[in-house]
Amino acid sequence: MNAEKQTQDNVVSLYPAHYSPDDIKQIGEIKAWMAETNYKQAALARLARISSSSLSQILGGTYATAPGVLLLKISNAMKHAEDQAADSVVAVETGVYRVAMSAFQMARRYKNFSVLSAYVGTGKTFAAKHYLRNTPNTYLIEATPTMTVQSLVKLLARMVVGFDKGSIDDKFRGIVDELKDTDSLLIVDEAETLTPHVLNTLRRLRDMAGIGICLVGTEHLSGIVRSKNQNFDQIRSRIGYWRETIERISADDARALTESAFADDEIADDVAARLYAYSQGSARMLMEAIVPAIKQARSGRELSAALVDAVVQKALCLKPLALEK
Missing domain, CATH: 1.10.260 (434 Repressor (Amino-terminal Domain))
Structure with a gap:
């Protein structure tokens, strides 16, 4: 031995x-x-x-x-x-994060559409970017109100094929050829800004290439896709995953994010409650405004509810709101 x-x-x-x-x-x-x-x-x-x-x-x-x-x-x-x-924000598995991962995985697995709609600041875009960094064959498009079919196809051609030469139809067919018979996923953030023509182009891409597409957007996205306008009928019939719109993170989510940000501290219940109340249910406000303000002003002091009140009210002029868990 x-x-x-x-x-x-x-x-x-x-x-x-x-x-x-x-x-x-x-x-x-x-x-x-x-x-x-x-x-x-x-x-x-x-x-x-x-x-x-x-x-x-x-x-x-x-x-x-x-x-x-x-x-x-x-x-x-x-x-x-x-x-x-x-990352400036750790990938804590909040409820929003888990729903986002399910939406991405379902669209990829079944090569269909999924829809992720949530209010601003709840962490949906962060989840999409985290998934992009950690999952091969994933593409992320951040849509804009001015996006046309031509600009969409050009952007995808540069991402997928590596160049955007030729006509729009040539580029589109090149994208299809490159993605066909792969397990690729296309995530479209701010999807509520897309026109019906652009959404129809995404539908054709999904049908011809056989890939999954996840539409990510605010609460307005659900209303657009649910619209009785016939432009969206063919997309609705291809949606395999669509949860109710997420309005805010939960108190448990806020606590998990807080514990990740203050990893060396025991987070008292009253501190967690105050931070959630000030965040107004927004992960973005919590992690990009409140937590940095407290870290900047803390100067070694104990993390207490009184400290949170003093810093947040003075530095950010915020008032706590009563939120449901």
């Missing part, structure tokens, strides 16, 4: 029988990651949305049942923490 095998056997012997070899390997990777990144165990537990005691027991080999499900949550939290280093 060589020294490496002896070491592996010694490590395995430290854990109970209900810990699988994959569990033990993953625990080693978690410990190494925390040591390398200097990430605190309590902060990782909060980001994974499990108790500190559960994480401690898992890592110490004293957790009473198989830890595979919680290890997956911890692994996802580590990935989120790494994303935080590159």
Whole structure:
């Protein structure tokens, strides 16, 4: 028996029988990651949305049942923490984020349309950009009110084919040829700004190339696609995923975002409640205005409801609103 095998056997012997070899390997990777990144165990537990005691027991080999499900949550939290280093907003799995992922995956899997409509600031665009960065064969178009069929096709040609030479029809057929028989997904953000002619062009692209398309937009998108105008009949019949419009993030979502932003702090219930009330249910307001203002003015002080009130009311002139959970 060589020294490496002896070491592996010694490590395995430290854990109970209900810990699988994959569990033990993953625990080693978690410990190494925390040591390398200097990430605190309590902060990782909060980001994974499990108790500190559960994480401690898992890592110490004293957790009473198989830890595979919680290890997956911890692994996802580590990935989120790494994303935080590159993103101004960490990819916390909020309710909006999960709905967005379902919309993207359903459109890709069944090569059909899906619709994601939500009020501004709820995180739908962030979810789309995160999915784009992390999923091959994904294309994102940010639509504008002035977008024409010609500008849409030119933009897609540059994205998909790499150039936009030839007539509009040549470019369109080149895009179809490039995407056909692939698992590609096209995400169209701000889709409520598109004209019926442009939407019809997207429908033809979906039909001819056999790809999934997700239309992402504000609450106005649902009204446009549901319109009795015959221009949208053929798109409606191709929609395989369409949830009710999301009006705001939940209190639990706001807390998860707050815990990711203040990873080294225990977030008291009154602090979480105040931050949610000031955010008015907007992830954007919370993460791009309120949290930076507090971090800027905090100067080492304890994160308290009084501090939140003082900073947010003075720096942002916001008043808390009573929001449903």
